[in-house]
Amino acid sequence: SKFVVGLTGGIGSGKTTVANLFAAEGISLVDADIVAREVVAQGSKGLEAIVNHFGSEILTPEGELDRAKLRQRIFSHPEEREWLNQLLHPMIRQEMLAQVEKATSAYVIMVVPLLFENGLDRLVNRTLVVDISPELQINRTVKRDNVDASQVNNIISSQCSRSEKLARADDIIDNQGEISSLKREVQALHQRYLQLSGTDNA
Ligand code: ATP
Known part of the structure; x- marks a missing residue:
């Protein structure tokens, strides 16, 4: 490794x-902000789980995650924020480690x-x-x-x-x-x- x-x-x-x-x-760089967007991109398991939980009104008309709406939904609901973190943090960690292993630099x-x-x-x-x-x-x-x-x-x-x-x-x-x-x-x-x-x- x-x-x-x-x-x-x-x-x-x-x-x-x-x-x-x-x-x-x-x-080679692995960027947590980029990975955090990748795990909720269109067609991802992350986005599917978010839609199952919050409903399709969490999507923009184009079918992308509506980040402003998601922020609103979790803003005054710590338990929803916690749910989202429990979903995304392991996905982000796993994807970052996968990108590290794929990297070719020293x-x-x-x-x-x-x-x-x-x-x-x-x-x-x-x-x-x-x-x-x-x-x-x-x-x-x-x-x-x-x-x-x-x-x-x-x-x-x-x-x-x-x-x-x-x-x-x-x-x-x-x-x-x-x-x-x-x-x-x-x-x-x-x-x-x-x-x-x-x-x-x-
Ligand atoms: P964030 O966490 O907000 O994304 P960051 O830590 O990635 O920020 P940068 O975007 O790299 O920070 O730098 C912040 C700003 O400061 C940028 O506009 C960048 O061009 C400028 N900057 C960075 N280093 C210097 C420097 N040594 N002198 C002058 N400006 C700098």
Whole structure:
């Protein structure tokens, strides 16, 4: 089985940016957000189970999952949210591991925004946290998504704290500087992960 690095960090910290730099080194990515969409895509077992549970009014006219409606339905119903998590979390875990095994690179970067919150750090060999201050998280996310600072702040508060993430990280990337220094940090970690995955002298 493969050497897996779990890449995480708060909203707007730079996970996607960092993941793309690893991909540029030839490393395969498994992205939890993409997998979470795949397991409820049209024709999936996940979508079938959701329709059986909530009824076909949970679909858009095109037959896709109506995410806004689903969010509404579980918003004030913790037991429905729990049902949905019990359905989807094992499917997402299983599909992520399947994609890891299919990957062909020396090691795999698994991008998981809620790695610690959802206990997915148990699936990886090593954790890598992208770190920036809450102020920069807000600035960059507001700029990217054109949303309110207060909305970003609410999301930051709902996620595991900066200090807890740092305490639990095996490796940390400081992304408060320029992209050029981020590149150098990624290249150094890439060398280290090649060594750790035992492929530099295999
Ligand atoms: P989310 O969890 O919200 O999806 P993320 O952790 O994937 O976010 P990115 O989308 O990679 O974060 O980065 C957030 C924003 O900050 C993007 O617009 C990105 O281009 C920008 N950004 C990332 N790193 C830097 C940097 N070092 N300097 C300036 N801007 C940056």
